Structure formats: structure tokens, C-alpha cells
Amino acid sequence: MFARSPPLTTSFNPNISFEPNSPQTEVKMKVKASLTSEARIRPTPSKPTMKLLKKVMPSSESETSLQGWVGGSGVVASTNHLQEGNPQLAPTENVLVTVRIRPLNETEIRMDTDGVWHHSPLEHNVLKLARGREGTRDDKEWVFDRVLPPNSTNSSAYTTSARAHVKAAMDGFNSVCFAYGQTASGKTYTLTGSPNDPGIIPLAISDLFSQIRHSPDREFLLRASYLELYNETILDLLSPEPRELSLAEGKKKGEVVINGLTECAVRAEDEVRRLLRKGEERRKVGGTDWNTRSSRSHCVFRTPLPTRTPGKKNAGTQMTRISTLSIIDLAGSEKHTSSKERNAEGKHINQSLLTLKLVISKLADMASKRTVMHVPYRDSKLTRLLQPSLSGDALISVICTISPSSLNVAESMSTLAFAQGLKRVVLRAEKKELADPQALIQQYQNEIAELRALLREREGQETQVTKAEKQNNAALEKRLGELRSLILTSGNVRSPSIEQEGEARPLSPTKLKYPRLDYGRSTAELQEDLHAAELKVTAQEEELHRLRMALEARPVNADQRIVELQNEISQLKMIADDYERHLAEPSRKVREDVEREWSGRVEKLERQLETKAIWAIRLDENIRALTEENKGLKSRCAEAENTVALIKDWLFSALTEDPSIPNPSSPHHQTSLDETVSVSDFGPTLSVQNKETLMAGGMTRAQFSRMDLATLSEKFGSLTMGRGSRKMNGGRMLRDESCFGFTEGDDDIF
Ligand SMILES: Nc1ncnc2c1ncn2[C@@H]1O[C@H](COP(=O)(O)OP(=O)(O)OP(=O)(O)O)[C@@H](O)[C@H]1O
Structure with a gap:
């Protein structure tokens, strides 16, 4: 149980007052410059x-x-x-x-x-x-x-x-x-x-x-x-x-x-x-x-925490930090x-x-x-209690x-x-x-210093020490130890791990059998201990269970382990196969989507291909027709050339053998030059050579006009090759590409 010590006031230092002290704090409000x-x-x-x-x-x-x-x-x-x-x-x-x-x-x-x-x-x-x-x-x-x-x-x-x-x-x-x-x-x-x-x-x-x-x-x-x-x-x-x-x-x-x-x-x-x-x-x-x-109540747990750094002084007085949690x-x-x-x-x-x-x-x-x-x-008392903190003095x-x-x-x-x-x-x-000589920690330190000095002084005295003085010294030392233990430093605060180490130290069999009984402990404390012990037992049982399970789970022999591992491998394989199957699924879906998207375009392309094939067939037909036409033209051309030659011959013989037609080399001929036939009179179908031959024959316009052109026509057929002669085939030719069904921009579909 936590025992309470007597009041601090001792007979050794009556000057020190142990009146309850409140830390003297100076709290200033910081007011921002921007405040009204x-x-x-x-x-x-x-x-x-x-x-x-x-x-x-x-x-x-x-x-x-x-x-x-x-x-x-x-x-x-x-x-x-x-x-x-x-x-x-x-x-x-x-x-x-x-x-x-x-x-x-x-x-x-x-x-x-x-x-x-x-x-x-x-x-x-x-x-x-x-x-x-x-x-x-x-x-x-x-x-x-x-x-x-x-x-x-x-x-x-x-x-x-x-x-x-x-x-x-x-x-x-x-x-x-x-x-x-x-x-x-x-x-x-x-x-x-x-x-x-x-x-x-x-x-x-x-x-x-x-x-x-x-x-x-x-x-x-x-x-x-x-x-x-x-x-x-x-x-x-x-x-x-x-x-x-x-x-x-x-x-x-x-x-x-x-x-x-x-x-x-x-x-x-x-x-x-x-x-x-x-x-x-x-x-x-x-x-x-x-x-x-x-x-059913509001509860406040408070720990005042005075602390100081030894040697940190202000005007000769030790500085103390005073705060409360x-x-x-x-x-x-x-x-x-x-x-x-x-x-x-x-x-x-x-x-x-x-x-x-x-x-x-x-x-x-x-x-x-x-x-x-x-x-x-x-x-309310609650807000009064909290007033110092709520009014801004605390975090x-x-x-x-x-x-x-x-x-x-x-x-x-x-x-x-x-x-x-x-x-x-x-x-x-x-x-x-602040530098507060009244701070409790400072008072304790002062008392420690005085007790030390007093004890040193007494040790130095060589006089015979009475029993009462011995007792007094023991009380002094006890008090000194007590005060020292109250001033907590990194050196004298026990670490929980050390406490646990202490607990873990093996106890003697006697101690284990008959633990120290503390009759001063309250029922609640004993119940808590019991509860803690029960928790410990439960934890240990759980640990035992866990260890047993781990033991059972250990491989019994190598062969069995191999079989287990093989099973594991085959299971993993199944998982991998399954995984692959699942992987295939998304790719099938992707393919279907792509097919759906492209099928329309493919249909259109197919239609265009058909049109192109028809066009190719027609082109072939055209080429064949043109080749035929060309052949016909060539033979007609040869025919015409034959006819011209015949005309030439006929004209020549007619002009040279008929006495009524003047000879161009005779002097009479020179006199009637203005009546001579001009080249243009023969029309476009007679070659220049034949025309010249005709003129060279000295035939006058009057003589030529008298010729029986009807007879000529009858003899040699029509010499005219009209411009419309191509129409026969040209009408059948396919010139307009729009009939292929293409429109601008279609090239990109290829
Ligand atoms: N975070 C939590 N995890 C597990 N249990 C919780 C948690 N918070 C509360 N509980 C459980 O809920 C119950 C009520 O909690 P608690 O007594 O702490 O509430 P309370 O707010 O303090 O109530 P009251 O104001 O009435 O005292 C308790 O049994 C407690 O163990």
C-alpha cells in the first residue's frame, strides 16, 4: 500500500516553511499586433x-x-x-x-x-x-x-x-x-x-x-x-x-x-x-x-511537474519550470x-x-x-475548475x-x-x-544540502556519540535518502524492463510455495491480482496451444513431406492453368469487340471490291472494243489509200490520154493559168502529191468541173471519212469513273 509520510517540516531546519506552495508563475498574454x-x-x-x-x-x-x-x-x-x-x-x-x-x-x-x-x-x-x-x-x-x-x-x-x-x-x-x-x-x-x-x-x-x-x-x-x-x-x-x-x-x-x-x-x-x-x-x-x-462524475487526474536544469540560474537563483498535466x-x-x-x-x-x-x-x-x-x-464547478486552462493558459x-x-x-x-x-x-x-526560491523542488534541494552539511559536520566531530544522537543521525540519513529519491533524474528512475527482469529472477522453491502475503492489501487489489493471474494463465494456455499446433504441423518424415510438396505443386499448377484460362477470357472479349467494330468497315470494303471487279470487266470490254475499232480503222485506211491510188491513176490516164484536155507543157496551157485548179479544190482527202499531180497536168478549173464527178463517185465510192465515225464505239466506252462507286477519301480504307 502507498503509505503517507509525515509532514516535511523537520526539526533540523525550522526556517524553511513547508506551507503548501503554489508555483509562482508569470503568465503573460501575447497579443498580436493586428488585434483590435x-x-x-x-x-x-x-x-x-x-x-x-x-x-x-x-x-x-x-x-x-x-x-x-x-x-x-x-x-x-x-x-x-x-x-x-x-x-x-x-x-x-x-x-x-x-x-x-x-x-x-x-x-x-x-x-x-x-x-x-x-x-x-x-x-x-x-x-x-x-x-x-x-x-x-x-x-x-x-x-x-x-x-x-x-x-x-x-x-x-x-x-x-x-x-x-x-x-x-x-x-x-x-x-x-x-x-x-x-x-x-x-x-x-x-x-x-x-x-x-x-x-x-x-x-x-x-x-x-x-x-x-x-x-x-x-x-x-x-x-x-x-x-x-x-x-x-x-x-x-x-x-x-x-x-x-x-x-x-x-x-x-x-x-x-x-x-x-x-x-x-x-x-x-x-x-x-x-x-x-x-x-x-x-x-x-x-x-x-x-x-x-x-x-457518474467528472474526474480530474493532475500531475504538477516542476523540473529544473541544475546550474541554469537567473540572478543567482535556480530556474524552475512549473507546469501541470x-x-x-x-x-x-x-x-x-x-x-x-x-x-x-x-x-x-x-x-x-x-x-x-x-x-x-x-x-x-x-x-x-x-x-x-x-x-x-x-x-458550474466544472467550468470553474477548468477556467485557468480554458482562458488560454494551457495547451x-x-x-x-x-x-x-x-x-x-x-x-x-x-x-x-x-x-x-x-x-x-x-x-x-x-x-x-522562473527563478523561484519557493518552488518545492528548490526547497527539497535546499533541505538536501543542509542535511548533507549537517551530517558531514557530525561525522567530523570526534566526541563520543550518545545513543540519542545516533538515532538522530539515522533519522537524518533516512530523511536525506527520502528527499533524494523524490528528486527524479535519469539515473534514479527505475525502468519497467529492469522491474520485469527483477520479476523474472528465479525464486527459491520455498518462496514459490509460500508467496509473501500482504494482509494490508485491499480486496479490490487482490481481485485485480487474481484477474491478472487469470489473464496470465489464459495467455500461457494460448501459447501452449499454439506450440502444440506448431508441433503437430511439423513434417513427420521426409517422404511424407515430399508427397505434401508434390500435392502443393499440383495444386499450384491447377491454379496456374485456371489463371491462364482466365487470362484467355479477356483477350477473347477484346477480339469480339474489335470484330464488332471492324465488321461494318469490312462489308463496305467488300462492296467496293465488287464494284472494282465490275469496272475491271468493263475496262476489258472497252479495251477489246477499242482494239477491234482500231483494226477496222486500219483496214479502212488501207482501203482509202488504195482508192486514192486508183483515182490518181485514173485521173492521170484521163488527163494524158483525152485530147480535149490541154497538155500542161503546151504553150496554150500557159495562157489559161488563172483558170488552173488550186490545191484546195480537191478537198482534204487527196494527198498533196496527188493534187500537185493534178495541177501539174495543167487541168483548168473549167475542165475539171466538167468532169463527171458522179462517175468518179460511182467508180471509187465515197472518199469522205466523217468526224462522227468514232461515235460508233465511243458511245459504248466508259469514261466516267463515278460509275465505280468510289468517292473522295476512300483510299484510306486500304
Ligand atoms: N474503443 C473501444 N474498444 C472496445 N470497447 C470499447 C471502446 N470504447 C468503449 N468500449 C466499451 O464500451 C463500454 C462503454 O465505454 P465507457 O464506459 O468507456 O463509456 P463512457 O463514455 O466512459 O461512458 P459514461 O459516460 O457512461 O461513463 C465499455 O464496456 C467499454 O469497454
Whole structure:
């Protein structure tokens, strides 16, 4: 059990006051130059501290039997993934908003309801209704920083939504992570988790200690507090007796102090887990119509994290970073339930959540309109508690959980609307590092130095040491050891792996048979141990089963293995054949498509080919006809030439033998030259030679005209070869190519 130590005030140093101290932080609002004058008078951010009126010291004896996280199940929250990257947040930030959809639960599956939300893995920050009616509000795309689908793990929720804030808290920024959503939507599951899937709180604690282990140049002082807000009453979950706490105005404007809150110093992860378990046992839960273990209160887990780098001073005083990490599990908004008590609780829950919504909406309006408005922080204890953070003094991350079911669409929409309002709030958190002699870590260091000096001084004294002085020295040393263990460094923080190694060390048979019994442990703790042991047994049984299966699956002998491999090969062949068949299928289809497309063109081409063949036949006919005609012409030509020769002969003999025709060589002939026949008188069909011969004969026009041309005609037939003589064949010739049926551009089809 976690034991509480006596108050810090010791008899050795009465000058040091151990009055509960609140870290003296100086918070300045950064006002952008572009802001209006109204915006410049933005309310001064409050000091984020919660005053400790009652200090609880950590156990002087560190418990040696360390359990794993969540019920000591041995499942230690893995921090391996936490080493990846180095998350950083800018000092001026918007609220980081993550939406997580939980899986359908049994009731929803039984009622056959569908998951209504659509989230594409490609757009990891967009969410919309799968069947939203177009043009309506249902069709809206909701955009956040990240949307986590139903199969997401708590580890991814932590990495997405809280890790950067834990790191920022270590670096001196107040950081707040809270879960908001309808009842039974998975807030507690996300923050607390299960043995196999630790939630954000255990992962944050692991991460805190992991970061301390990796910060060799810094010292830390970790404390933890746990409170719940139930029916507008604040209850301390870590005080020995249930105790109601009150809120008070701090010294600075906006500062809120929780009077009497227990803060326990912690030195190891398992100490924090034990405190959390203790708080969870006390937390008000109850069965409702929707959740068998519904949180009936808002719960706040806080770890103030003063840290310093030894030697980093300002005006001679050591600098200390003072910040707080708060993780808040809000009760879920809910409808009227069948239980009277639950209804009374529900009224308070809904009232405080309504005020939170109102506050967020005002802050969002103030950010967008750059003006100052009244923010109703005081209308509920929840908003008063959150006032220092919401008014801009902290970096905030909110994880909004929704149900996937169609039964809860309206509530989910309301959660998403709240989440969007949060995105509009502007934060201006500042790193809190100051030279504060009153910082608790500084006080501890001072006390360590004084105790060391005192012990050295006593060692140097050679006087005889009395029994009382010996006892006093032992107390001094014990106190020194205690204080040293509270200042956490990379050197003195235990690593979970070392703890596990310790657990793995073989125990002696006696120890195994009779494990150490701790009668001081609560029933709940013992039940958790039992549950963890059962889980271990189940895991080992599963492992055994797996190994057996693997053993059975091993090849019995080489021959059998060969047969198996042959079977495998033939199966693979069948698959390959099948595959080829399937491959052939698409090519057949492609061929059919191509054939369909080309068949029309092929038909057209065939028609054109037919026409061309007809044309070729006609051409042949033409050629034959022309050749015939040519032959006829040639024979007629020869005939005509014969006729001309006959005429020539006849004319010559007629002219030379008839005495009435004058001889051209006689002198009479010379006298009648103007009556001589001209060449043109003989018409075109007589050759020039024959015409000249005729003229040479000296025949006069008068003589020639007297000739009996009729007789001539009768004797030699017609000498005329008219122009129309070609018509006979020309009429039959095919000259017009259009009769082939071709048109311009048809050439390309070949
Ligand atoms: N992501 C998840 N994966 C598996 N189970 C989940 C998940 N989220 C929630 N559940 C289961 O749904 C049930 C309700 O979850 P939980 O108690 O965390 O809801 P809640 O929002 O905290 O409800 P309430 O406001 O009433 O306290 C629990 O049985 C829890 O185990």
C-alpha cells in the first residue's frame, strides 16, 4: 500500500516553511499586433495553480513488489512507440481535437443497427454520415485534427491526441487532455483502457517516466492528485477519508485554488498506478440504461511537474519550470433514464456539460470576433475548475468519443458540434520557467544540502556519540535518502524492463510455495491480482496451444513431406492453368469487340471490291472494243489509200490520154493559168502529191468541173471519212469513273 509520510517540516531546519506552495508563475498574454484595442484588453490569464493546503508526503518505504499497470496484470504500458519522433506544439495553438468512433457494442449488434459514420483512411481527419441526404445537415463533412476509426487502439489515441501535450507539460507548458462524449461512447475506455490496451492515462505516465529517463540534464519532482466532481461537489479521491473540497479565488485574477487537495509525490510508474487504482475504486459509477459501469462524475487526474536544469540560474537563483498535466474524464451527457437516482445525477452532469458548451462557444466567439465577452465560468464547478486552462493558459487536447450506431446519431452530431466549437478557441499558453526560491523542488534541494552539511559536520566531530544522537543521525540519513529519491533524474528512475527482469529472477522453491502475503492489501487489489493471474494463465494456455499446433504441423518424415510438396505443386499448377484460362477470357472479349467494330468497315470494303471487279470487266470490254475499232480503222485506211491510188491513176490516164484536155507543157496551157485548179479544190482527202499531180497536168478549173464527178463517185465510192465515225464505239466506252462507286477519301480504307 502507498503509505503517507509525515509532514516535511523537520526539526533540523525550522526556517524553511513547508506551507503548501503554489508555483509562482508569470503568465503573460501575447497579443498580436493586428488585434483590435478591444482584443488587447483580453482578460489576463490566470495562474494555473491549485493551492495545496494539505500536503501529503510520499511513502518513506518504497514497496518492492511492483505490479504492472491496470490491475497489476503484468501488462506494462509499452513506451517503445513513444520514443519515435519528438512531438512539439507551438506555443500559440488551437485546441487539438480528435474524434474517436468506438466499435458497435453487443446491444447495437443484437438490434441489428448499422455503423452510420463514414471515415476514409485516406482522409484521416474527415468524418461524415455514410448515407447523409444531399444538401441537408446530414451531408456535412466534419473536419477535425484526426478521426480514429472503431478499430483504433488506445495507443494510437494516445500518440494522436495526448503525446505532444505530455511532452509540452514536461517542457513547462500547462497541458490539459480531456475526453468528451455521450454516455457509453468510450471516454473511460480511452483514458483508462483495459489490461491489454492501456489507455491514455497509463500511457502518459509511462511516457513521463520514459522522458525522465531520457533527460540526463534535468531534475523532476512528480506529484499526483485525483479528484471527482459529483453532483456539483468536489471530492478528493486520494485522501485517506472521503473529503469534500472547496474552490477558492487565487491571488491572481482567474486563478482557482482547490483547498485541501491531496497531492502525493511519486517516484515510479507503479506508485502512480496504485494511486489511480485507489481513486478509481472510490469514483462514483453506476449502471444506467446504456452503460453498466457509467461514470457518474467528472474526474480530474493532475500531475504538477516542476523540473529544473541544475546550474541554469537567473540572478543567482535556480530556474524552475512549473507546469501541470491534467487528464480529465468527463461524465457523459445522457437522456432520461429509468432510475431516479441516475436522473438526479444526470441533471447535474447535463447542467455542467451545458455550461461547458456555453463557455466554449463564448471563447470561440471571442476568438473569432476579437472582442471581450462575459464567460460564465462560475455557472458550474466544472467550468470553474477548468477556467485557468480554458482562458488560454494551457495547451488543450480533446478526444471526443462517439457511438457508431444509427441509434445515437443525434447525440453524436451534438458531440461533433461541440468539437467544432472547440476548434475555434484560441490558446496562448506560455512556458513557465522562473527563478523561484519557493518552488518545492528548490526547497527539497535546499533541505538536501543542509542535511548533507549537517551530517558531514557530525561525522567530523570526534566526541563520543550518545545513543540519542545516533538515532538522530539515522533519522537524518533516512530523511536525506527520502528527499533524494523524490528528486527524479535519469539515473534514479527505475525502468519497467529492469522491474520485469527483477520479476523474472528465479525464486527459491520455498518462496514459490509460500508467496509473501500482504494482509494490508485491499480486496479490490487482490481481485485485480487474481484477474491478472487469470489473464496470465489464459495467455500461457494460448501459447501452449499454439506450440502444440506448431508441433503437430511439423513434417513427420521426409517422404511424407515430399508427397505434401508434390500435392502443393499440383495444386499450384491447377491454379496456374485456371489463371491462364482466365487470362484467355479477356483477350477473347477484346477480339469480339474489335470484330464488332471492324465488321461494318469490312462489308463496305467488300462492296467496293465488287464494284472494282465490275469496272475491271468493263475496262476489258472497252479495251477489246477499242482494239477491234482500231483494226477496222486500219483496214479502212488501207482501203482509202488504195482508192486514192486508183483515182490518181485514173485521173492521170484521163488527163494524158483525152485530147480535149490541154497538155500542161503546151504553150496554150500557159495562157489559161488563172483558170488552173488550186490545191484546195480537191478537198482534204487527196494527198498533196496527188493534187500537185493534178495541177501539174495543167487541168483548168473549167475542165475539171466538167468532169463527171458522179462517175468518179460511182467508180471509187465515197472518199469522205466523217468526224462522227468514232461515235460508233465511243458511245459504248466508259469514261466516267463515278460509275465505280468510289468517292473522295476512300483510299484510306486500304
Ligand atoms: N474503443 C473501444 N474498444 C472496445 N470497447 C470499447 C471502446 N470504447 C468503449 N468500449 C466499451 O464500451 C463500454 C462503454 O465505454 P465507457 O464506459 O468507456 O463509456 P463512457 O463514455 O466512459 O461512458 P459514461 O459516460 O457512461 O461513463 C465499455 O464496456 C467499454 O469497454
